[in-house]
Amino acid sequence: MSVDTDLIAEIRSRLQLRRPNADAVLSVVNAFANHVEGEGNGPFEGIVDSATGVGKTYIMAGLIEYLSAQPTSRNFLVLTPGRTINQKTIETFTRGSRRSLMPSLLSQPRLVTSENFDSAAIRRAIEDTSQTKVYVFTVQSLLLGRADSEQQRKTHEYQEGLGGGFYDVLAGLDDLVVLADEHHCYSGPEFGRVIEQLHPHAVVGMTATPLSRDRGKVVYRYPLAAAIAEKYVKTPVIVGRRDDRSDEVTKLADALALIKAKADLSRAYAEEVGVASVNPVLLVSAQDIAEAQRVQKLIESDTFEGGNWIGSTLLVHSELTGDEKERTLAALDSVEAAASPVRIIIQVGMLKEGWDVKNVYAILSLRTSVSEVLTEQTLGRGMRLPYGEYTGIELLDTLEVVAHERYEQLLEKRGILAEEFVATYYRPIVVKNAAGESTVKFEEHTVDVNATDGEATPPASGTGDSDEESDVAGWSWATTTIVDQTTRENEANGAARSSKGRLTQYSPIPEREPITVPQLKVIPRAATTSLTQIADRTPYVLLGVSLRDEGRDELKRTLMKGEIEGNVARIEVHQATSRVGASLFDVPLETTRQDLIRRVLTSPWVSARGVEALAASELVDAVIQGMGQEAQQYLSNFFEVAARRLLELIRSHLEPAAGSTVFEDELDMRPLEGIRATRRPQKADTPDLFEPDYAYNGWAKHLYSHAWFDSSPEYHAARAIDEDPGVVTWVRLLRNDSPITWTHSGTSYNPDLVVSERDSTTGETIWFVETKRDSEISSEEVQAKRTAARTWANTATLLMKQHGLSTKCQYLLLAERDVLDAAGSWSAMKRLGT
Structure with missing residues (x-):
């Protein structure tokens, strides 16, 4: 078995794997190959230790794609610890589901589950060595020597359709690869025997919290500190009180005050950028069912905050049965839906592995210390990004951890808290050896992790769709921030009040020439070149x-x-x-x-x-x-x-x-003519000093009277464009104005600006301009977007030519240093950008 780095690069491009997930695939493949070449004893065993929320499902999909493209395997058993993860994994390999990765999978695996495994059709699929199969089962359903459930009996009893017992059929496959999701859950001897007696070719575990005894099996680690620093997950903010009040009513009121402010900000942000609003949810962890029921009764009472939270709670615990259990699970599954009334989830040890909704914005553990919250699975339930990426609004990009301890106690132990976030990890790097062959070496990376006090917290104001970092001194997105409740609440309420300002609508100025931009669809093919x-x-x-x-x-x-x-x-x-x-x-x-x-x-x-x-x-x-x-x-x-x-x-x-985005031959030209709205206060001109919270007037060529920006480079690029004699019209783009799809799964982004310029020799050129910080310009995501955008612009130009139009499209990526070096010249920016 060899390491095909070109194949891994192609899979990464096709599945649009985040960089750490692609690194994980490479690390597993490299360790597996070393095991095989070294004739290691027994099956290969490796563990991927990756932060919750980064995408372990994508790692498994990448491994399936790689190993099935080699002679290595056509049979993959995904073991899950329970119903929630099992259903989520089934959806991943089900065409048409909202989680499906099937359009991007060349292997097109046949899905085998507890619902269909005992048929003759599945037997034929298993016997077909050219077809990839993915078996998704809970570990409980495969337990040996027990008949606690019908499912356990079915997987071990003789099935006529299969011509044997399902478990025995799996054990007879000489190329079976076990992918153990949430690997730390299988520490018991019974679970260990389930895997051991399958005699697998390889076992790869996925977890964010590996057991200490398994540390030696870890082949790749991507710590939470790195995920925070690279903006794959929310930034945790630990909130404590300066006084001694620690009763349940106070803690609940503190947490819900932050939830209310975040809800106002979320609505304002969604309204401004034109996306569906996310309803922030508070997750309350109780010690036992009695405490959980008492807390629910308190919140649902008329006396708690005037009865404002009546009908907004959901109680989840292990003793729910029958219709009540089904209703609760249905409500839990739909908690992200806009129509869901749930704003507070009270749980008793239930919502851990696999429960991955994105709208948990605050966590309150009624009895547990904050250090325990940070080290257990509880924190991971709130780390995913509600809008898929950082919004640039600090309160929408953070998770509030409402602490049981006082603020001063938290400050005293901030060094200990920082240590909870593992900060050193090793990245696999592909290098050429003396013979020109690709080999893998590992490079140490360290994330600077600090637990700072609230003085370093950036202001919570602003609305926009940028991922620009705050310029406030002392703040780092890799930081775990500790802040007192009063300060945090004041910040949140101030930002919420700003978001409730008068909504002003802007229409295109009739006297200015409109801009018509192309719309293209991505080809839903797994791998192609053009x-x-x-x-x-x-x-x-x-x-x-x-x-x-x-x-x-x-x-x-x-x-x-x-x-x-x-x-x-x-x-x-x-x-x-x-x-x-x-x-x-x-x-x-x-x-x-x-x-x-x-x-x-x-x-x-x-x-x-x-x-x-x-x-x-x-x-x-x-x-x-x-x-x-x-x-x-x-x-x-x-x-x-x-x-x-x-x-x-x-x-x-x-x-x-190969594998990067290409577009269909259909061209749709649409004018930018929609009404846009913002609550930002207005400025009458465009001064040298940029302030992000304003809508600026005074433009000579902007299609609308006002424009607002998320960064200084973007603003100063717009000023240069507005003053250039060759520019006819330009527009500061908002979300969905001119989306460019840059992944096969349909993920799109909007450049910052679109510019129409006209030249007597070359005719009209439409420029799509993106500005980035110097630190971001070489990142893999930015470069992948640039590649897709250049293909998009080239395709649009060719299609317009096919339709008899002479207009050309160009994409321009500007670093902040390019904008600075251009000294206000749009022509210079075009020379400096890429």
């Missing part, structure tokens, strides 16, 4: 220049001269000083041009799509442009050389792009 992915024509022009300069239009002549020195005669070869022109053919340039285009279109990397012919013609024309006036002469006589070199160049550009 000539539209080649946006830069410069290498093709240079190829033409190189071919021209090789001087193939002349015959090289050699002169053989005989010389005698003493008794020795020798022949010497010299370059002839006179040259004779080659016998030249004279084929019409258009004929060789069309032949080159056909050669490109019949290459194995190009699909038979209409837009490909346009893209091929542009690449060929770029080569001809480089040849200049000698193009006809050169192609007449050295066509095969030109074709070979052109195809080599195309292949070198398309191979790294």
Whole structure:
């Protein structure tokens, strides 16, 4: 077994794996390969220790894709610790479900569950060694030597459809790979025997909290500190009181005050950026059922906060039965829905592994110390991002942990709290050895983790869809912040009041020329390449220049001269000083041009799509442009050389792009004409000093009277654009104005600005402009978005040409240093950006 780094890169692109998840796949594959090559005893065992909320399901999908693409395995058993994770995993491999990854999976695995395993069709699938199978079962359903449930009996008893017992059939597979989700749950000897007696080829565990005895099996670790620092999860803020009040009423009131403020901010944010609002939820952990019932009764009473929370609680515990249990589980499953009335979930040890709703915004543990909350699964229930990414609004990007301890006690133990977040981990890096072969080495990474006091907390104001960090000194998104309740509540209420300002609507200014932008759909194919992915024509022009300069239009002549020195005669070869022109053919340039285009279109990397012919013609024309006036002469006589070199160049550009996003041939042009609204106060002009909380007026070419921004580079780029004489109109884009899909699963993003400029020579160009901090510009996500956006712009240009339009689309990525170095010049920004 070898490590195919190209395959891993392709899978990462196709599944749009986050960087740590791709690292996890590479680490497991590398450890597995080392085990096989070293002829290790027994099955391979490895554990992925990855922070909750980063996406362990994607790691499992990536491993299935990799191992099924090799001769390694076609059979994968996903073990789950309970109903919740089991159902979620089934949905992952079910086409059409909201969690489904099937459109991105080349392996297209056959899903086998407790509902369908005992059929003849499944038996045929198992016997088909070319088909990938994924078996999703709870570990309890496979327990040996017990008949506590019908399911346990069914998996071990003889099944006529299978021709044997299901467990025995699994144990007879020599390529079975066990993927143990929440691996730490299988510490009991019974669970261990379930895995051991399957005699698997490999066992890979997934967990955020590995057992101490299993530390030696960890092949990849991605700590929570790193996930916070890289903005894959919320930032926890620990809230404590300065006084001695620690009764239940006070704690509940404290937590709900923050929930109310977050709800106001969430509504305002969703309204401004045009997305569905998320309802913030408080998760209360009680010690026992009696305490949980007492707390629910308190919250649902008329005397608690005037009865404002009546009908908003959901109680979850292990003794629920019958219809009540089903109603509770249904309410729990729909807690993210806009129509859900649930704002407070009270649970007793139930909501741990696998329960992964995104709208838990505060956690209150009534008796447990904060250090225990941070080390157990409870914290993980609130770490996922409600809007899929950081909003730029601090209170919407944080999880409040309402502490049992006083604020001063928390400060005294902040060093201990910081230690709860493991800060050192090792990243796998692919390097070339002396023989030019790809090998994997591991590089140490350390996250700077501190538990700061509330003085470092950034202001909680602002609305927008940016992920810009706060500029407040001392704040770091990798920080665990400790803040007192009064300060935090004042911040939250102040931000909430700002969000309730008068909503002002803005319509396009009739006198300004509208901008019409293309809309494209991504091709829902797992892996593909397209000539539209080649946006830069410069290498093709240079190829033409190189071919021209090789001087193939002349015959090289050699002169053989005989010389005698003493008794020795020798022949010497010299370059002839006179040259004779080659016998030249004279084929019409258009004929060789069309032949080159056909050669490109019949290459194995190009699909038979209409837009490909346009893209091929542009690449060929770029080569001809480089040849200049000698193009006809050169192609007449050295066509095969030109074709070979052109195809080599195309292949070198398309191979790294395999699996990245390409777009359909359908073009939809839509004007930007919608009404936009914000509660931000207005500024009458565009001063040098940028403040993020204002809507700015004073533009000469913006389609609307006012524009608002999330960062200083974005604002100053807009000022330069507005002052450029070649610009006709520009718009500060909001969410869904002009979305560019950059993943096969449909994830899209909007650039910051769209600019229409007109030139008497080149005609109209529509620029889509994105600004990023210097620290972000080289990140893999930003570069992946850039790649997709350039393909998108190139495809749009070709399709508009096909429809008789001369408008061109361009994408420009600007670092903050580019904006600064351009010194207010839009032309300079176009030269500096990428």
